[in-house]
Amino acid sequence: MTRVAAIDCGTNSIRLLVADLPAAGGDAPLVDVVRRMEIVRLGQGVDRTGRLAPEAIERTRVALASYAAQIRELGATRVRMCATSATRDAANAGDFRAMVVETLGVEPEVVSGDEEARLSFTGAVRGLAAEPPYLVVDIGGGSTEFVVGESTVEGAISVDIGCVRMTERHLHSDPPTPAEVAAATGDITAAVDRALAAVPGREARTLVGLAGSVTTVAAIALGLSEYNPSRIHHAVVSYDAVAKVTGDLLAMTTAQRLEIPVMHPGRADVIVAGALVLRVIMERAGMPAVVASEHDILDGIAWSIQPTP
Known part of the structure; x- marks a missing residue:
């Protein structure tokens, strides 16, 4: 088994899954260790302003810092964070990226649709x-x-x-x-x-x-x-x-x-x-x-x- 941490940062919520995966090629299901969700409303006002609000980035940072501590505590060896709609749209996505790198230690991937x-x-x-x-x-x-x-x-x-x-x-x-x-x-x-x-x-x-x-x-x-x-x-x-x-x-x-x-x-x-x-x-x-x-x-x-x- 490999212990991994997945983070999904969307427009409304940021979620964490720490799970144990079977060996490569195995058909067994993943085994949840912990699932968490926080409503941070990262996309507050993006549709109107085209920018991430500073207070929304800060709410996300607080939640992400808690997730990072739990990932370390549980010993996940691989971490992937995907950021979706709000950060695809925002002109100041660089501010968000810098916050994530500093807080989590990995680059957020702003995935395509x-x-x-x-x-x-x-x-x-x-x-x-x-x-x-x-x-x-x-x-x-x-x-x-x-x-x-x-x-x-x-x-x-x-x-x-x-x-x-x-x-x-x-x-x-x-x-x-x-x-x-x-x-x-x-x-x-x-x-x-x-x-x-x-x-x-x-x-x-x-x-x-x-x-x-x-x-x-x-x-x-x-x-x-x-x-x-x-x-x-x-x-x-x-x-x-x-x-x-x-x-x-x-x-x-x-x-x-x-x-x-x-x-x-x-x-x-x-x-x-x-x-x-x-x-x-x-x-x-x-x-x-x-x-x-x-x-x-x-x-x-x-x-x-x-x-x-």
Whole structure:
């Protein structure tokens, strides 16, 4: 076994996975040592300003310093950190890179949308007992990745309809007004149709949904009294259930969403946009259900640093 550390730094959250991987070429699953997630909102204002806010970089530094200490404590021998949508877009990405090198001791890799899609697909479908081909959608803070394939990626595209970006662009009232929801829905629908024209998503047999927006919607639909990854992982949620949860969230204020037992405090203000993205994808792709997955790009990053034979 090789102990590795994977870090996924997105627009809304930064996550850590320390895991033991089987020997190169082995088929055994990875073994979690620790998984952590912090909401740092690195992409705060990027859609409007084109720059990472200094306070957002500082929030990320604090979380990353804690991760670095745990990586050292647990003895991970290989570390890979991938940064996604927010740092692809930012004019001052160099400030972020310098902070990461100083704090973690490794270079952050600002991955392309295609690489992000490949990593997400690998993490999501490995060990998945569902009928291929798969349409894997990773709804992030700044972007959403669409990936189609069976055992390998056959097509992928990244579009800028993440939950933070859509909230900052359209959903300014609390709760959002019908006009704001209509504007967001129109923006999302156009992007989803463009994505589904670029990759054969409508030909897939199984829709797999990744990241916090999807797993939170699934947890609400399941009626969980607390966030339970083992109950959420590979849960099948119908379109009707997703539509109901989305409608309920749209009618609530942020304060009311915070009272939902499974709601992470850092997600309550952007979950409406994330749920809207999921609902529109299901509608436009003609998917009657979504399989929620707790395994995603983080697992793909971990597998990518497995030693070669």
